Amino acid sequence: MKRSLLTAVLSALFVTGSLLISGTAVYAEAEETADAEYIYEEYDEEYEEEEGDEAEEIVNPDQEAADQAAALIDAICAEEWTEETDALVGEARAAWEALTDLQKEMVAGEAADPDYFGLDTGDASLDDPLNADDIGEKEILVVSCGTAFNESRAADIGAVEKALAAAFPEWSVRRAFAEQPVINHVAARDEEQIDNIDQALARAVSNGVKHLVVQPTFLMQGEAYDELCAAVRTYQDRFETMAIAKPLLGDAGDSAETADTDMETAAKAVVKAACEEAGYEDLEAAEKDRMAFVFVGHGASDAANDICSRIGTQMKELGYANVFIGTVEGTPEDMACQAVIDRISEEGYTKVTLRPLMVDAGESAHDAMADPNDEASWLSRFEEAQAFSSIDVQMEGLGRLPGAQELYAAHTAAAISEEP
Numbered sequence: 001m002k003r004s005l006l007t008a009v010l011s012a013l014f015v016t017g018s019l020l021i022s023g024t025a026v027y028a029e030a031e032e033t034a035d036a037e038y039i040y041e042e043y044d045e046e047y048e049e050e051e052g053d054e055a056e057e058i059v060n061p062d063q064e065a066a067d068q069a070a071a072l073i074d075a076i077c078a079e080e081w082t083e084e085t086d087a088l089v090g091e092a093r094a095a096w097e098a099l100t101d102l103q104k105e106m107v108a109g110e111a112a113d114p115d116y117f118g119l120d121t122g123d124a125s126l127d128d129p130l131n132a133d134d135i136g137e138k139e140i141l142v143v144s145c146g147t148a149f150n151e152s153r154a155a156d157i158g159a160v161e162k163a164l165a166a167a168f169p170e171w172s173v174r175r176a177f178a179e180q181p182v183i184n185h186v187a188a189r190d191e192e193q194i195d196n197i198d199q200a201l202a203r204a205v206s207n208g209v210k211h212l213v214v215q216p217t218f219l220m221q222g223e224a225y226d227e228l229c230a231a232v233r234t235y236q237d238r239f240e241t242m243a244i245a246k247p248l249l250g251d252a253g254d255s256a257e258t259a260d261t262d263m264e265t266a267a268k269a270v271v272k273a274a275c276e277e278a279g280y281e282d283l284e285a286a287e288k289d290r291m292a293f294v295f296v297g298h299g300a301s302d303a304a305n306d307i308c309s310r311i312g313t314q315m316k317e318l319g320y321a322n323v324f325i326g327t328v329e330g331t332p333e334d335m336a337c338q339a340v341i342d343r344i345s346e347e348g349y350t351k352v353t354l355r356p357l358m359v360d361a362g363e364s365a366h367d368a369m370a371d372p373n374d375e376a377s378w379l380s381r382f383e384e385a386q387a388f389s390s391i392d393v394q395m396e397g398l399g400r401l402p403g404a405q406e407l408y409a410a411h412t413a414a415a416i417s418e419e420p
Contacts, residue, residue, distance in 0.1 A: 062103050069095040070109035076184040077111040081196055085180075089188045093117075096188075111181075117189050122151030124190035127158055128175075131195050131203065135172035137210040140164055140412060141200055143228055144217040146177030147362025148185040156360035156399030160217050163405035164412055171213070176200035178224055197228065201235045210240040215412045217359050217399060218247040222303035245415035248359065248398065248407055249307060262407060263314045269403025270295060271320060274355050277394050287322045292349035294340060295357035296369045296378060299327025308335060311357065322349060325357065326378070328368035337381050345387045353392045354378055359404075360397040370395065 072092035076085065096104070096117045104114050127150060130142075142164060144157045157175075165173040176197045177183050183194050195203060204212055214232050218225050229244055236242055250262045271283055274293050280286040286293070297308045309332065312325040324344060330336035344352065356365035370393045371377040375384075382391050398404045 062100070063106055065095075065099055066103045066106035066108070069099055069103075070107045070112035073107070073112035073116050073188075074109040076188060077181045078184075079180055081180050081183075081198075085184065086187075089184055093188045093191075116185070121149040122154070124150045124186070124192055126150070127154040127192065128161075129192055129194045130161060130173060130175035131193065131200075132174075133203070133207050135174065135207055135209070137208065138171040139204050139207075139209045139212050140168060140171045140173045141176055141204065141212060141214045142173060142217060143176045143178060143197060143200075143214060144359065145224060146179045146182035146186075146194070147360045148182050148189070149360070149362045149366060150190065152361045152365075152395075152397055153186075156362075156397035157217060159400045160359075160405055160408055164215065164409060167409040168412065168416070174200060174204070178228065197231050201232065201238075205235065205238045212239045212242045213245060213412060213415045214243070215245040215408060215415070216247050217408065219297075219359055219398070220247050220249045220303055220307040222301055243415040243418055245408075245411040247411075248404060250411075260314070263310060264318070265403055265407055266398070267311060267314045267318060267320075269401045270355070270357065270398060271315075271323060272403070273396065273401050274353060274394060277355075277396070278353050278392065283320055283322065289351065290349050291351040291353060292322045292324060292344045292347075294324045294326055294344070294352060294354050294378075296326045296328060296354060296365075297357040298364060299329035299331050299335065304329075305331050305335075308357070321347075328364055328378070337378050341382060341385050341387070345385070350388055351390045351392075352382055352388050353394060354382070355394040356397060358397055359399045361395045362397070365395060365397070369393075 069092070072088060072095050076088050076092050078085070096107075099107070104118060107114050107116070142157075142161050144160075147153050147157070161173050161175060165171075174195075176195045176199070178197060180196055183196055186192050186194055212235075214228070216225060216228055218228075225247055232242070232244055248262070249266060271293070274295075275281070275283055275286055278286065278291065278293075280289070280291070283293075295311075297311075298304050299308060305327065308325050308327055312335070315323045315325065324340050325335055326337060326340045327335045333339060354369055356369060358365055367374065368377060370379045372379055374380060379391065379393060382388065
């Protein structure tokens with residue numbers, strides 16, 4: 001009896017002791033947690049007090065490096081050249097090259113993204129910037145808006161330059177681009193220096209050029225052409241003779257007969273090239289196969305809209321029933337993407353080929369017309385319609401077409417003959 005009582009007492013004492021120990025541990029843990037929560041609350045209060053101009057942000061070093069590169073890329077996308085431009089171009093290139101692959105994917109800005117430096121647009125070494133000195137007294141300055149797509153720059157713009165060099169062997173052909181952001185892009189990414197218009201004209205003066213003909217590769221007369229003419233005229237007294245040739249499809253001063261001839265030549269050239277690229281003997285064979293060709297221009301300005309409308313009219317007059325004209329800007333309304341899709345569907349065509357109606361197959365052609373990852377591109381919208389059995393893309397600009405090159409050469413010849 002005594003032993004049982006003693007055992008019971010000891011057991012009770014053991015349990016009580018365990019509870020006391022356990023309770024102490026729990027209390028200690030709770031106290032520690034409370035202290036930690038108090039510390040965190042105190043830190044949060046201090047951080048809230050410091051928020052504002054003096055708050056110190058926790059910076060991700062990868063994002064910081066990417067943001068610095070993005071800021072430099074945005075800076076060299078400026079429309080005007082300044083004395084700081086060349087240095088900024090070099091800094092942007094160096095900043096990009098210093099990034100890791102992870103950091104490059106984080107680059108984002110107003111114009112900056114990983115594709116600015118990272119997108120493969122072809123071999124830049126195949127392009128000639130045509131900026132050599134010591135060229136003689138006769139120069140043909142070929143002025144283009146320009147493109148940073150290497151393949152198109154060489155195959156479209158370069159093709160026009162080479163055609164003019166072959167047609168006028170006594171003249172030196174040189175290049176200028178009108179778009180400074182394009183010039184900076186090519187310089188930063190490919191280390192290829194292309195002159196802007198003012199630089200090219202100044203270079204001609206320093207080279208001792210006496211006779212200058214400026215041949216724009218623009219599709220038509222418009223704002224870019226007017227700005228070119230104004231820039232060239234500031235150098236008028238620096239040359240013995242100077243002339244500005246017409247753009248591809250002439251200008252507003254042309255007679256109706258001349259304008260129609262140029263338009264017809266261009267229309268036939270692009271349709272012929274499209275049929276050949278698609279594997280058809282001619283447009284009639286494509287028609288029988290229910291193939292519709294869609295030529296997509298820029299649009300936007302009144303001059304651009306007008307020229308696209310005139311080309312559309314020319315196609316109809318030539319009897320090209322399965323040829324449709326559109327604009328990436330969607331103006332005029334009957335040339336907007338959805339309007340073109342509706343017409344093609346209504347007329348029973350089951351196959352479509354998209355092709356740029358642009359001098360070079362550059363940014364607009366690749367992005368607005370044919371980017372498969374952009375739901376707003378023409379390619380994506382045609383696919384979304386689910387009305388066609390096939391949708392193909394031809395990425396060739398007008399500049400590489402022999403018919404277009406002949407038109408440029410004719411305009412250059414006319415300008416040379418008009419020199420005083």
